Amino acid sequence: MKNFFKFAERGTSYKTETLAGITTFLSIAYILIVNPIILSQSGMDHGAVFTATALTAIIGTLLMGILANFPIAIAPSMGLNSFFTFTVCIGMGIDWQVTLTGVFVAGIIFLILSLFKIREKIINIIPSDLKFAIASGIGFFITFVGLKNGGIIVGNPDTFVAIGDLTSPMTLLAILGIFLTIIMLVKGINGGIFYAMVITTIVGMLFGKIEVPSSIVGSIPSLEPTFGVVFGHLDEIFTAEILTVIFTFLIVAFFDTAGALIGLTSQAGMMKDNKIPNIGKGLLADSAAGVIGAVLGTSTPATSVESSAGIAVGGKTGYTSVVIAACFVIALFFSPLVSVISVEVTSAALIIVGALMAMEIRRINWTKLEIVIPAFLTIIMMPLTSSVVIGIGLGFVLYPICLIAQKRAKEVHPIMYVLCLLFLLYFAFIV
Numbered sequence: 001m002k003n004f005f006k007f008a009e010r011g012t013s014y015k016t017e018t019l020a021g022i023t024t025f026l027s028i029a030y031i032l033i034v035n036p037i038i039l040s041q042s043g044m045d046h047g048a049v050f051t052a053t054a055l056t057a058i059i060g061t062l063l064m065g066i067l068a069n070f071p072i073a074i075a076p077s078m079g080l081n082s083f084f085t086f087t088v089c090i091g092m093g094i095d096w097q098v099t100l101t102g103v104f105v106a107g108i109i110f111l112i113l114s115l116f117k118i119r120e121k122i123i124n125i126i127p128s129d130l131k132f133a134i135a136s137g138i139g140f141f142i143t144f145v146g147l148k149n150g151g152i153i154v155g156n157p158d159t160f161v162a163i164g165d166l167t168s169p170m171t172l173l174a175i176l177g178i179f180l181t182i183i184m185l186v187k188g189i190n191g192g193i194f195y196a197m198v199i200t201t202i203v204g205m206l207f208g209k210i211e212v213p214s215s216i217v218g219s220i221p222s223l224e225p226t227f228g229v230v231f232g233h234l235d236e237i238f239t240a241e242i243l244t245v246i247f248t249f250l251i252v253a254f255f256d257t258a259g260a261l262i263g264l265t266s267q268a269g270m271m272k273d274n275k276i277p278n279i280g281k282g283l284l285a286d287s288a289a290g291v292i293g294a295v296l297g298t299s300t301p302a303t304s305v306e307s308s309a310g311i312a313v314g315g316k317t318g319y320t321s322v323v324i325a326a327c328f329v330i331a332l333f334f335s336p337l338v339s340v341i342s343v344e345v346t347s348a349a350l351i352i353v354g355a356l357m358a359m360e361i362r363r364i365n366w367t368k369l370e371i372v373i374p375a376f377l378t379i380i381m382m383p384l385t386s387s388v389v390i391g392i393g394l395g396f397v398l399y400p401i402c403l404i405a406q407k408r409a410k411e412v413h414p415i416m417y418v419l420c421l422l423f424l425l426y427f428a429f430i431v
Contacts, residue, residue: 005069005317012316017071020315021323023194024073025331027306027349028324029341031057031075032331038081039299042089042096047221051332052297055223058328060289060301065321068282071311072264073324074289077256077302080249084299088245097233102242103300104230106249107290114287120280123258125413128274129364130395133375135263136361137382137391138305143354144383150174150347169209170344176200177348185312185352193309193349200345210345213336220332226297248430251422252389253300257286259388260303267357268311305388306346308353370406374398393423 036049060074088099147153151171156162177200184192204210265276289301331338365371378395396419400412
């Protein structure tokens with residue numbers, strides 16, 4: 001087992017990898033609660049989506065760990081499940097069965113692109129400065145989400161965001177978690193993020209702010225309402241509306257995953273010579289999870305940025321992913337226990353991990369304006385738009401434009417021009 005996951009080569013141990021896996025799971029476990037709530041508003045069965053969410057995460061994360069040896073989780077994307085329900089099903093009036101079929105077709109296309117290493121080639125030609133900008137931008141975005149989840153910042157009609165109610169019990173709980181996490185990390189305590197989350201949860205229970213579960217074991221809901229539904233609606237996808245939806249799923253999922261993989265592998269120190277070893281296998285795992293998830297009955301899965309919490313604890317191999325998958329298996333049977341993990345508890349991990357990821361900003365060449373402009377706007381637009389894809393897209397549009405303006409058009413890879421055009425179309429007709 002140690003040799004298979006290259007423990008010695010990457011300088012890790014069973015204890016560290018296990019702790020990393022549990023930490024990532026605790027950071028992402030909310031998806032088991034939130035994903036069924038969002039997708040059920042489209043008409044899907046809540047229980048079936050819960051089971052499909054867990055099984056998709058189990059299979060996808062196992063594939064990521066075993067095939068690519070990455071300490072990374074795969075789970076349904078929070079952005080794409082909202083797009084699925086509120087934009088497509090409710091906004092466009094398309095049945096969830098047809099929308100899910102669109103997700104399935106997009107997954108098949110992804111799988112083909114991964115098998116022919118087209119996705120890998122695209123990621124490898126992204127300029128290094130943009131890769132560092134993507135990693136940093138995701139860090140800022142994660143921190144923003146953590147601050148929002150913790151109630152530390154809130155929406156404001158005049159200033160867009162403002163400081164929250166810092167006397168609110170749940171916000172105070174989040175602040176406690178932040179201080180505990182900072183102290184443990186600064187002191188160099190291995191697993192500090194995980195321990196801080198556990199302590200914060202216990203404190204919340206003691207003060208009656210987190211409900212103690214009345215039971216620990218729960219039954220597993222049936223998959224019957226959603227399993228295999230996609231196969232009965234393949235003849236309904238050949239309309240302009242559905243083809244546009246499929247294209248949107250492709251663009252968003254492609255660059256969500258690309259951005260997350262770049263950021264996470266950079267954080268884990270895996271990127272070498274502007275390339276990510278085993279990236280092809282990681283993309284294959286991600287693509288396969290997309291197809292499997294649609295068949296089971298959930299929206300598009302993606303590489304989880306919450307994996308950064310486990311990497312920050314020391315996760316360096318696919319064994320971390322195996323542990324994450326095992327936690328999801330347990331969660332299938334212990335759903336009442338998982339439900340106590342509140343967003344306030346996980347907010348501290350997101351805030352601090354975001355700061356750790358943002359450290360990649362130091363590797364950007366800040367002396368050249370043609371690099372600074374696309375890199376800076378890539379970073380800043382991710383938290384401001386709550387979209388990794390929009391940040392990446394803006395960088396991909398501005399980078400070739402800046403070099404063309406300097407009469408250095410030949411230095412830009414041809415694929416970057418294609419991506420620039422695709423994102424211009426994306427911004428013009430979809431966003």
